[in-house]
Amino acid sequence: MHMLLNTDQSLTQRSEHALKDSFLRQAVQFTTERLREKKEESTNALGDWELWRERGRQIRAHTIQYLDYYLDQFATNVEQAGGQVYFAKDGVEAAKIALEIAKEKRAKKVVKSKSMVTEEVEINTVFEKEGIACVETDLGEYIVQLAKQTPSHIIIPAIHQTREQIAQLFSAEQGKAVSTDTKALTAFARQKLREAFAQAEIGMTGCNFAIAESGSVVLFSNEGNIRMVTTLPKTQIVMMGMERMVPTWEDLEVMANLLPRSATGQKLTAYMSILTGPKRSDEKDGPEELHIIIVDNGRSKQLGDPKFQAILHCIRCGACLNVCPVYRQIGGHAYGSVYPGPIGAVLSPLLNPEDEQVQELADASSLCGACYDACPVQIPLHDMLVYLRERRVKTQGGIEKVAFRGYSAIFRHQATFQWMMKTLRHVQKWSVKDGSRWSSFLSRLPIVQGWVRSRRLPYSTQRSFREQWKMLQKELEEGVDNQ
Amino acid sequence: MKVAIFITCLVDQFFPNVGISMVRLLHRQGIHVDFPTNQTCCGQPAFNSGYTEEARRVARTLLDAFEDADYVVSPSGSCVGMIHQYYPYLFQDDPENLKRVENLIDKTYEFSQFLVNVLKVSDLDATFPHRVTYHPSCHGSRLLGIKQEPLQLLKQIKGIHLIPLPGQEDCCGFGGTFSVKMSGLSSAMVKSKCDHILETHAEVLVGTDMGCLMNIEGNLRQRETSIRVLHLAELLFEGVNAHVT
Amino acid sequence: MNREAFLLHLAKQLGRPEIRNPPKREQIGAPDHWKSFVLPRKSERVDRFCQEARTLGAEVHCFETQQQLQEGLQALLTSLKPQSILRWDHTECPAMIDSVLNRWKSRIVDPIADPSQALHADVGITTVDFAIADTGTLVLCSDEQKSRGVSLFPAHHIAIVDADQIRTRMGEVLAEFRGGKPPSAIHFITGPSRSSDIENDLSIGVHGPAVLHILVKV
Ligand code: SF4
Numbered sequence: 001m002h003m004l005l006n007t008d009q010s011l012t013q014r015s016e017h018a019l020k021d022s023f024l025r026q027a028v029q030f031t032t033e034r035l036r037e038k039k040e041e042s043t044n045a046l047g048d049w050e051l052w053r054e055r056g057r058q059i060r061a062h063t064i065q066y067l068d069y070y071l072d073q074f075a076t077n078v079e080q081a082g083g084q085v086y087f088a089k090d091g092v093e094a095a096k097i098a099l100e101i102a103k104e105k106r107a108k109k110v111v112k113s114k115s116m117v118t119e120e121v122e123i124n125t126v127f128e129k130e131g132i133a134c135v136e137t138d139l140g141e142y143i144v145q146l147a148k149q150t151p152s153h154i155i156i157p158a159i160h161q162t163r164e165q166i167a168q169l170f171s172a173e174q175g176k177a178v179s180t181d182t183k184a185l186t187a188f189a190r191q192k193l194r195e196a197f198a199q200a201e202i203g204m205t206g207c208n209f210a211i212a213e214s215g216s217v218v219l220f221s222n223e224g225n226i227r228m229v230t231t232l233p234k235t236q237i238v239m240m241g242m243e244r245m246v247p248t249w250e251d252l253e254v255m256a257n258l259l260p261r262s263a264t265g266q267k268l269t270a271y272m273s274i275l276t277g278p279k280r281s282d283e284k285d286g287p288e289e290l291h292i293i294i295v296d297n298g299r300s301k302q303l304g305d306p307k308f309q310a311i312l313h314c315i316r317c318g319a320c321l322n323v324c325p326v327y328r329q330i331g332g333h334a335y336g337s338v339y340p341g342p343i344g345a346v347l348s349p350l351l352n353p354e355d356e357q358v359q360e361l362a363d364a365s366s367l368c369g370a371c372y373d374a375c376p377v378q379i380p381l382h383d384m385l386v387y388l389r390e391r392r393v394k395t396q397g398g399i400e401k402v403a404f405r406g407y408s409a410i411f412r413h414q415a416t417f418q419w420m421m422k423t424l425r426h427v428q429k430w431s432v433k434d435g436s437r438w439s440s441f442l443s444r445l446p447i448v449q450g451w452v453r454s455r456r457l458p459y460s461t462q463r464s465f466r467e468q469w470k471m472l473q474k475e476l477e478e479g480v481d482n483q
Numbered sequence: 484m485k486v487a488i489f490i491t492c493l494v495d496q497f498f499p500n501v502g503i504s505m506v507r508l509l510h511r512q513g514i515h516v517d518f519p520t521n522q523t524c525c526g527q528p529a530f531n532s533g534y535t536e537e538a539r540r541v542a543r544t545l546l547d548a549f550e551d552a553d554y555v556v557s558p559s560g561s562c563v564g565m566i567h568q569y570y571p572y573l574f575q576d577d578p579e580n581l582k583r584v585e586n587l588i589d590k591t592y593e594f595s596q597f598l599v600n601v602l603k604v605s606d607l608d609a610t611f612p613h614r615v616t617y618h619p620s621c622h623g624s625r626l627l628g629i630k631q632e633p634l635q636l637l638k639q640i641k642g643i644h645l646i647p648l649p650g651q652e653d654c655c656g657f658g659g660t661f662s663v664k665m666s667g668l669s670s671a672m673v674k675s676k677c678d679h680i681l682e683t684h685a686e687v688l689v690g691t692d693m694g695c696l697m698n699i700e701g702n703l704r705q706r707e708t709s710i711r712v713l714h715l716a717e718l719l720f721e722g723v724n725a726h727v728t
Numbered sequence: 729m730n731r732e733a734f735l736l737h738l739a740k741q742l743g744r745p746e747i748r749n750p751p752k753r754e755q756i757g758a759p760d761h762w763k764s765f766v767l768p769r770k771s772e773r774v775d776r777f778c779q780e781a782r783t784l785g786a787e788v789h790c791f792e793t794q795q796q797l798q799e800g801l802q803a804l805l806t807s808l809k810p811q812s813i814l815r816w817d818h819t820e821c822p823a824m825i826d827s828v829l830n831r832w833k834s835r836i837v838d839p840i841a842d843p844s845q846a847l848h849a850d851v852g853i854t855t856v857d858f859a860i861a862d863t864g865t866l867v868l869c870s871d872e873q874k875s876r877g878v879s880l881f882p883a884h885h886i887a888i889v890d891a892d893q894i895r896t897r898m899g900e901v902l903a904e905f906r907g908g909k910p911p912s913a914i915h916f917i918t919g920p921s922r923s924s925d926i927e928n929d930l931s932i933g934v935h936g937p938a939v940l941h942i943l944v945k946v
Binding site: 325366373390401405408425447458462473 | 490497503506507510516520522524528529530535536537541543544569652654658663664666668670672673700704705
């Protein structure tokens, strides 16, 4: 399973590329700012957000710690309600199961609601190879699909598209001009997608939460597309990461308080649907069949690992993206993985440990910890980023390793440290000048080049604190507090 | 009260004035200040890059240096945060040193934290009649929870005009090796930070961590602006002196 | 992968044998103070519900008597001039709605006979099973008489709420479904359908109804 979209480019290249895209940066900053403010407002209004966060963490931690039990209970209850459950160890198997169901139903068209796990298993590609059309029905996802792109935000997928670009896409789809007015664009999508809803044999959704005690699937949406997908087609397929469980209905209340607030700053999304089994035989609408595919795809590797198990607590709210100073500069595509932002920088390397290139995502952070602060279930993403780096350098050599070996050799003894620093000071004296110029020798060092792109070098003509200490101490002892 | 200062490598080598100001301020509070010279660095540069073993070796220097101190005070929330948050991890398999770590954590404070929470002083009788904006550094405010302390100290200063910094909680883009490894990103971040600082029309930017301030000042100097960049200890000391003279 | 193998693998990763009995839990559901939060008076619940729903852009009308509510519904339909109407077959107050709908009989669409017209209906009329004051939410359960599409397909959704159905928090409503077999679909509806996917510009009525009318009998 390759998750990288631009395998020919490194993280640095992709982010440099994004940094040059001023529309993208403006759009991302504007949107994330708005979401962040709205989240803050709505959590402040709650007055006891930290209590809810802590409770959210407790529930998620408990569920994941006993995940096998709750999945078992869930599966039993789904079957009792008349649904079918499948377990897939990876994306390939998950896609295969979905495809078999679709083939059995002789499906020509599948309508989908937004689901990150289906992006992970690249279900659209798999279906399309078999001549089955997949139509994304979330407005943002629909736009991204028409543009032949991938989502750049897990909540607002088309954050990077201008209304002009969207109008162009819609016009091409329609064969005549669609205006750039939001109302007109939305009306077009409503009209167009209604046709798809009516035609599709299969509706495919993700799953925000799955309730173990009743075998229910809980879905949140604002547009109502998820309700369409789960009302019109005869067959419903739910594809869910195996960690989506909550034990009880009571726990759902906590998640329903955390997720919309963290994602969009809403108290509750326009729709929250709790679906248990397919439609009952005497009901007039709803799917006749319900198939639930539970996907591992690298998740179980985190279980039992004290450093990383908590990544499975994630409720995919996107709050960490909105506060991340790195995401806010470059948007989602530069991450080159299905999951962008801090959650992506941690999750993608963890789900794909064999993929060397994905591992570098752990570098896409200044470790400021804003993600942890924002996370409704308190996942210590900033610590995980360090642990990922730790894991990575263990198997790597290179100049950085030599440098840090040197660092530790020098810094572990005060004497070598002092000697080294004195030497560096001399180097600085003849090379950096007043901080505005530096010698050609120094400026060839990549480390200096990186720094001086946007900064002058620090410069000091003073003796070090250490060298001044004796004097200072004497002064203080003698009471001549030299002012 | 015997206080040992943990100067941090950056302040030691590049910003000795910060250390000197801090020592003098503490001295004025009647504190006997000591500087154990066998200290070097908290190990954070290596740790944040994933070099745990290298970080551990350097971290031991601090365990040795501060063994006997009653209190350890440092002008950096980031380095103190390193000790508080990650030393237990570094020494988790080394019970003997882990005990020393716990002991060190219990007595180690960032400068503003120490003044406000331990010494219980926030009014140093300083005067500083300037427009000042404050950047709360990420590690100090998030890892250590230092949110109010620096502001408490600043608010007591006579004549000061404190201007809130827009987007203050956003990282300045320093992140140690991040600033050179991901220099494009880091540059974009420091530019945003400095845009916000300049928006405030402040004369002085004050902070509690020299890593961030060095980064921010680097960009401000490149833009050739005249805004002064001061560590909280420097500003307070200047303010205290202004009052005396 | 079969279920047993899948679950066994998880247990193995977690470093323990499979668990057969429900694991002990200390914290279940919302923080305690929230669990005990109830607005004691009906009028408070009604007020909060109306206020929250209005904030989200729902059109909320309150009526003192059944008679007035019927007149209100009548007036609303007259102003909307619907060409096609969907409604729940049987509701808790069928006679009440039906007597109003008598005048519009010819406009009522049978979703089974004419699914495509149902999909483009102008108005959908439902009652509700519960409402939530804290969030201004309607709770609709599906069953053989209460189909899912009525509150979803039309451009206007008219929901009729009795003040006694209004609870304070979501948790009270969720508790009603514990234990027994829940309905195949429970929809929590909070305001009209919305999206901000196009340049952050809020648009109302994407796939679901653009207008949500709530008629409350207090
Ligand atoms: S890591 Fe936390 S903040 Fe980020 S998406 Fe997951 S739950 Fe939300």
